[in-house]
Amino acid sequence: MYQLKKVAKIFFRRREEWAIGIYCGDSPFNLKPHPQAVNPVLTAKDVTDTKANFVADPFMIYEGGSWYMFFEVLDRHDSRGKIALATSQNGVTWTYCQIVLEEPFHLSYPYxxxxxxxxxxxxxTYQTKSVRLYKATDFPTQWVCAGILLDERSYVDATIFRHEQRWWIFTCAQAGNDTLYLHSSEDLxxxxTxxxxxxxxxxxxxxxxxxxRVLSMNGKLFRYTQxxxxxxxxxVNAFEITELTTTHYQEREVPENPILQPSNSWNNIxxxxxxxxxxxxNQWIACVDGKKKSFVFKAFE
Incomplete structure (x- = not known):
């Protein structure tokens, strides 16, 4: 009499994982992996206060002899983006700190x-159909909403800058990623309008x-676009803004494009x-993100 053996069924699914790296170069349009950085410098495994699917959208600022990086953590429990903080003394080696901002809605791209x-x-904050401004009450870990700058559309990746005594914001429509808006204001x-x-x-x-971030360099403005x-x-590509007034806008592509493109195992797609x-x-440092394709395997009897 034969004994039937249980056979495990193996399933797999493809997953795209974002991570964060450090690049450097002699200009903001000629950047390569930093030779002293072990890229990626931050991954989902570095997040210690929740289970994360990935980290992405890094922005940083240098204050008081230290670098502070803010970025999105996609929480595995609720599939909602939250804003986290990492710090560095040299801009190359980073230490994860904590989640510093979370809301009942998705957060990312912490400019x-x-x-x-x-x-x-x-x-x-596209799920709220608004662009919200947060102010630090205790930098870098405590933040409160200081006001709503734009509303009525599902804006993504709001990018603010100051030019000719005015504030300007580029935003994109969440649906389709194919529409770029521009607003301005005399006061933050x-x-x-x-x-x-x-x-x-x-x-x-x-x-x-x-x-x-929009760059102001040698009297010229440049914007990055994905x-x-x-x-x-x-x-990622870059464009020089050749004319910007309250009535006219023009831009042209920079010859160095693409500025960033897939290359290694951690950012291969x-x-x-x-x-x-x-x-x-002639020395620039940049935080960047990249995504790779991975497969998650599960076995069931």
Whole structure:
């Protein structure tokens, strides 16, 4: 008499995992993996206060001899993005600290900046159909919502900058990643108005969605954009803003494009956020993110 053996059924599913790395170069358009960094410098495994699926969307600021990096942690328990903090003394080796901002809705793309000796964050809050400004009450771990800058649309990746005594914000429509809006205001918490040429880009997912901080360099402005044409967040390009007034906008592609593209095992299928900072003459350091494809295996009897 034969005894039937239980056979395990093996299932697998594909998963895209984002992680964070450090790049450097002689310009913000010529960046390579930092030779002293072990990329990725931050992954989901570094998150200690929750179970994370991935980390992404890094932005950093240098204050008091230390680097502070803010980034998205996608919580495995509720599939909701939260904003976390890591610190570094040299910009190369990073220590995860904690989640510093969470809401009942998804948060990502934590654009950090300083104005009038105050620290501000503008994380993506598209589920609220608004762009919200957060202010530090105790930098870098305590934040409160200071106001709503834009509403009525599901904006993603709001990117703020100051130019000609005005504040400006690029945003993208969440649906399709193919529409770029521009608003401006005289005051950070004042009345924001949409530019008469907005949407600046419509129906082009290869150049519409912001990918990082707008740079002001040598009297010129540059914006980064992620290519979402074929897959979400495939690579990063840059454009020089050649004209920006309350009535006119023009830009042109920089010749160095693409600025970031898939390369190694940790970022072999995409890159979509960059935050470069000048640390010396012809020396730049940047936090970036990248995604890889992995497979999760499960066996059932």
């Amino acid at each position: 950090i900046f300083k104005w009038n000796n105050e620290y501000y964050l503008i994380p993506e 918490l004042g009345l924001w 949409e530019h008469p040429q907005s949407p600046l880009i419509k129906g082009d997912a290869s150049i519409a969605r912001p990918a990082g 290519d979402c044409q074929k897959i979400y967040g495939k690579q 995409g890159m979509h956020t960059i935050d470069p900072h000048k640390i010396a003459e």
